[in-house]
Amino acid sequence: MKKIFAIANQKGGVGKTTTAVNLATCLAVAGSRCLLNDIDPQGNATSGLGSETRAEGGADGALSAPNRPDTWMEKTRIENLTLAPATDKLGSAELLLRHEVNRYRQLQRAVANIRDKFDYVLIDCPPSCGLLPMNALVAADEVIIPVQCEYYAMEGLAQMLDTLGTAQAEQGANVEVGGFLFTMFDPHVPLAREIVADVLKHFFGKTYTTRIPRDPVLGEAPSHGLPAIEYAPRSRGTNAYVQLTREIVDAN
Numbered sequence: 001m002k003k004i005f006a007i008a009n010q011k012g013g014v015g016k017t018t019t020a021v022n023l024a025t026c027l028a029v030a031g032s033r034c035l036l037n038d039i040d041p042q043g044n045a046t047s048g049l050g051s052e053t054r055a056e057g058g059a060d061g062a063l064s065a066p067n068r069p070d071t072w073m074e075k076t077r078i079e080n081l082t083l084a085p086a087t088d089k090l091g092s093a094e095l096l097l098r099h100e101v102n103r104y105r106q107l108q109r110a111v112a113n114i115r116d117k118f119d120y121v122l123i124d125c126p127p128s129c130g131l132l133p134m135n136a137l138v139a140a141d142e143v144i145i146p147v148q149c150e151y152y153a154m155e156g157l158a159q160m161l162d163t164l165g166t167a168q169a170e171q172g173a174n175v176e177v178g179g180f181l182f183t184m185f186d187p188h189v190p191l192a193r194e195i196v197a198d199v200l201k202h203f204f205g206k207t208y209t210t211r212i213p214r215d216p217v218l219g220e221a222p223s224h225g226l227p228a229i230e231y232a233p234r235s236r237g238t239n240a241y242v243q244l245t246r247e248i249v250d251a252n
């Protein structure tokens with residue numbers, strides 16, 4: 001195992017799932033053994049890959065049966081890419097784990113059991129700062145924080161860093177910021193350029209060089225159950241995720 005990434009930002013709709021699906025796919029296509037763990041009950045990463053969400057027996061199992069990975073992950077039709085699909089049961093994870101003393105460390109236990117099977121694990125988080133993202137942050141080596149270049153982006157980041165601080169201070173998480181990733185970036189929009197400048201000012205050295213442009217193809221691909229690299233291999237969106245994949249592989 002080279003690295004475990006949580007893709008997190010409690011702000012909704014900032015490009016977490018789009019990043020998780022496309023980064024996981026590009027890593028797999030480039031030859032890395034990759035697990036995408038969809039712990040968002042919305043199941044967008046699961047359906048974006050053309051797989052079905054289900055009642056149980058997917059990513060919920062990573063939390064409730066961390067020692068039995070064969071029961072909660074499955075191969076996808078993309079070579080090298082394995083999926084722990086989202087389940088309805090994830091929605092009641094708080095209830096499910098209420099008696100579990102180490103309820104914030106279940107995912108950490110789960111990935112410890114599969115370390116030798118994968119090069120990368122990507123965990124797509126729901127837009128909250130509850131039990132599920134906390135499990136992801138405790139399990140992860142690095143967090144990728146997508147930043148949508150629009151108003152309120154900075155407020156969201158402050159909250160995200162608070163959650164990260166809690167994971168480190170209260171749960172002993174070793175997770176670090178892998179990088180802030182600018183998503184849906186349009187250089188012609190002055191506000192987008194301002195947000196980028198603001199984030200660079202506060203978090204210099206912690207941003208990915210690759211910027212993900214706004215590209216309708218990235219929004220269309222999931223409705224066909226396809227990652228962008230299959231749906232529109234020559235699109236700007238695909239190119240950006242290929243470039244991000246290179247940036248991440250080169251750094252690890």
Ligand SMILES: Nc1ncnc2c1ncn2[C@@H]1O[C@H](COP(=O)(O)OP(=O)(O)OP(=O)(O)O)[C@@H](O)[C@H]1O
Pocket residue numbers: 011012013014015016017018019040042044125126127183184185212213214215216217218219220222237
């Ligand atoms: N670079 C992009 N260009 C165009 N559309 C995009 C881009 N990135 C994401 N989208 C679209 O924006 C919406 C939100 O993206 P996505 O689902 O990845 O965000 P999210 O952070 O995972 O959301 P949630 O917080 O609900 O889980 C989706 O409809 C997605 O298809």
Ligand SMILES: [Mg+2]
Pocket residue numbers: 016017018040044125126
């Ligand atoms: Mg999502």
